[in-house]
Amino acid sequence: MHSIREWLRDASSIAVLTGAGVSAESGVPTFRGGSGNNPGLWKRYRAEELATPAAFARDPKLVWEWYDWRRGLIAEARPNPGHYALAKAEARTPNFTLITQNVDGLHELAGSRNVLRLHGSIWILRCMECRREREDRRTPLPEIPPRCECGGMLRPGVVWFGEALPAKIWQDAEMAARSADLFLLIGTSAVVYPAAGLASMAKSVGARVVEINIAETGFSDSIDEFLQGPSGELLPQLMA
Numbered sequence: 001m002h003s004i005r006e007w008l009r010d011a012s013s014i015a016v017l018t019g020a021g022v023s024a025e026s027g028v029p030t031f032r033g034g035s036g037n038n039p040g041l042w043k044r045y046r047a048e049e050l051a052t053p054a055a056f057a058r059d060p061k062l063v064w065e066w067y068d069w070r071r072g073l074i075a076e077a078r079p080n081p082g083h084y085a086l087a088k089a090e091a092r093t094p095n096f097t098l099i100t101q102n103v104d105g106l107h108e109l110a111g112s113r114n115v116l117r118l119h120g121s122i123w124i125l126r127c128m129e130c131r132r133e134r135e136d137r138r139t140p141l142p143e144i145p146p147r148c149e150c151g152g153m154l155r156p157g158v159v160w161f162g163e164a165l166p167a168k169i170w171q172d173a174e175m176a177a178r179s180a181d182l183f184l185l186i187g188t189s190a191v192v193y194p195a196a197g198l199a200s201m202a203k204s205v206g207a208r209v210v211e212i213n214i215a216e217t218g219f220s221d222s223i224d225e226f227l228q229g230p231s232g233e234l235l236p237q238l239m240a
Contacts, residue, residue, distance in 0.1 A: 004225055004238055007182050007208050013095040015173075015180035016086060017198050018231075019188025021213060023102045025232040026077040029070075042066060051160045060153060064145045067156050071122055072139045074104045082186070083110035085235035090114060097176035101188060101195055103158050116169050116176070118195055124157025133157055165194065177201040185211040186231050190219040199223070 008014070020030040045066070049055060056063045087110045090096040098115045100107055103122040107115050126133045129152025136146075146154040159165060173195075177183060183202035190196045190211075199219060203209050209223040212231050220226045227234050 001227065001234075001238065004210055004227070007210070008089065008238060011093065011180075011182040013180050014089065014093050014182045014184065015097045015176040015198070015202060015207075016089075016099060016184040016186060017188060017195065018086075018098065018100045018102060018107070018186045019190075020102060021187025022080075022082055022100075022231050023077070023104050023106055024187070025082060025230055026080045026104075026106055028074055028077050028102075028104055028106070042069065048161055051158070052162055053160055054162075056155060056160070060145045060155075064141075064156075067122065068140050068144060071137075071141075074122060075137070075139045077104065077106060079106045079110035080232040082231035082233075082235040083107055083112070085239040087111035088239050095179070097172070097180075099173045099176065099195075099198065101192070116173050118159070118165055118169060118173065120156075120158040120166070122156060122158055125154040126157045127152045127154055129153070170194070173198060174201060177207075178205050180207045183207045183209045185209065185213075185219065185223070186235070187213060188217075190217045 024030050050063050050066050083106050086098060086107065090098065090112055096114060098107055098112050099118060100115060101118050103117065103119050105121055105123055123135050123137050124133050125136050125146060127148035127150060130148060130150045132148065148154055177198040178201055180202050183199055185199050190199065199209050210225045211220055211223050212227045212234050214228065214230060216226065
């Protein structure tokens with residue numbers, strides 16, 4: 001851990017990729033662990049069956065009921081020490097980019113500013129007709145499915161299975177990875193592409209790569225350092 005502290009201290013450019021494990025430590029369900037994460041009605045569905053354009057076209061009310069339930073859970077969550085440690089690292093690093101696969105907004109609540117949300121935000125509503133977006137943190141929503149001022153149906157401002165990542169955000173994420181001195185891979189399985197390829201990009205141009213996770217992943221053997229444990233415990237120690 002001492003060497004990683006030195007790398008953090010000396011790096012002028014840091015890129016970070018965070019995944020569901022970081023939010024799970026704040027009590028946000030990952031929706032990947034079976035029916036135990038999905039009480040009641042939602043035991044009958046997997047995320048892959050609801051978070052798709054086809055599911056929304058077929059039954060927008062059902063999909064929105066699931067998202068309204070998720071929004072209610074996330075509204076109760078608060079940033080954990082890992083979120084705050086990353087915000088602290090950003091404040092003292094000349095070039096710091098936080099790339100996240102999470103849609104909950106907890107990084108921003110902790111004070112992170114330069115955040116690239118690869119999968120969007122659950123708090124953004126996007127009109128299917130006029131394409132306008134707005135933030136709405138009300139839970140529960142007063143109308144399901146919600147409607148835009150233009151009369152069009154609103155959808156969650158997230159990236160569904162089968163949809164491409166936002167082009168500009170992905171371009172910025174690639175640029176951050178390729179220009180980093182140090183790349184941190186935190187709380188992600190590193191199997192979902194293209195996001196999983198960012199650490200390899202950073203490594204290919206000479207960056208040191210550090211992984212922090214509760215268990216090793218398929219990427220763990222090809223990095224500089226692996227720290228096993230909760231990021232909410234390890235990150236504050238590294239940033240101290």
